[in-house]
Amino acid sequence: MADQQRIHPVPDIESPPQTSPTAPLVPLGSTKSDLVNPVEQHQPIYSHVAPPMKRRRRSCCCCRCLCWTLSILLILIVIIGIIVGILFLVFRPKLPDYSIDGLEVTQLSLSSDSSLSASFHVNFTARNPNRRIGIYYEGGSHITVWYTGTQLCRGSIPKFYQGHRNTTVLVLPMSEQIQNGAGLLTALQQQQQQTGNIPLLLRARQPVRIKLGSLKLPEMKFSVRCWLVVDALSPNSSIRISSSNCSFRFRV
Numbered sequence: 213m214a215d216q217q218r219i220h221p222v223p224d225i226e227s228p229p230q231t232s233p234t235a236p237l238v239p240l241g242s243t244k245s246d247l248v249n250p251v252e253q254h255q256p257i258y259s260h261v262a263p264p265m266k267r268r269r270r271s272c273c274c275c276r277c278l279c280w281t282l283s284i285l286l287i288l289i290v291i292i293g294i295i296v297g298i299l300f301l302v303f304r305p306k307l308p309d310y311s312i313d314g315l316e317v318t319q320l321s322l323s324s325d326s327s328l329s330a331s332f333h334v335n336f337t338a339r340n341p342n343r344r345i346g347i348y349y350e351g352g353s354h355i356t357v358w359y360t361g362t363q364l365c366r367g368s369i370p371k372f373y374q375g376h377r378n379t380t381v382l383v384l385p386m387s388e389q390i391q392n393g394a395g396l397l398t399a400l401q402q403q404q405q406q407t408g409n410i411p412l413l414l415r416a417r418q419p420v421r422i423k424l425g426s427l428k429l430p431e432m433k434f435s436v437r438c439w440l441v442v443d444a445l446s447p448n449s450s451i452r453i454s455s456s457n458c459s460f461r462f463r464v
Contacts (some may be wrong), residue, residue: 221256229310279350284334303424308347309339310458312414312438313381318446320397328393330365332357332386334414340374346423355416357386364388367420404444409454414438415449417463 303442313321322328334357340347354367367386374380390396403410416436422429438458 234235240334249380272442275307284297287346299424303342303344303374306341306344307460310436310438310460311337311339312453312456312458313337315440315442315451315453317445317451319387320400320445320447322394326392326394328390328397330388330390332365334367334384334386336369336377336381336382336384336416338374339379341377342424343376346376348421348423348428349374350419350421353416353418355386355414357398358413358415359396359410362390364390396463400445409441409443409446412440412442434460435463436460 286366312334314332314333318330318333319329319331323391333353338349342443349369349372354366355369356366362373363386365386367384369384371384372380400410414437416438417433418436419433434451436458438456440453441455443452444451
């Protein structure tokens, strides 16, 4: 009997109970920062993009502003065109005409220091063909005479008013002191001997004010260029102008 008795081990009450191993709180290969609160995952994400309706309203407002601006500009252009057309029909503007009708050389000689003294008198004719438009020639004009790129003399146009259908002839005194002018005088003499003519260019820049009836327009500027061909440039002798051609244009 004693041999058949079995001995069963009695568990130790004081030792802590053994538990089965559980999964780690932090997965392998990850950190705590990789863990996301499940509550945060379901929070809605708000964007700053305006709703489609607001964007449509903004685009419509921009289109309306652009259409209004273009419409106003178009109306202004049409009004200005109508005013210009009425003024053109009423006043019938025509460009003035200019010509060089005479040239006199009073001095063209070398000084002791090889400077060339030149003095001209130019007969400048201005014609205003308009019936209802007058021209005020203001101060500050500048007129020069050139030979092959070298300025021979300079002067100015005096202030005056030119009325309707008026022709005014001006005798303009012009002078210049050219340093080292011996070569220029020799070139002029050779040109005269070889060809029998001397080409000249006259340039004029003149500020004017146009008068339409009793209305004076703001000051504007125009330029005149006259190409001349004369037979000689001898002092105190008659000079014949074989050809003369002048062009006119407004300047900004």
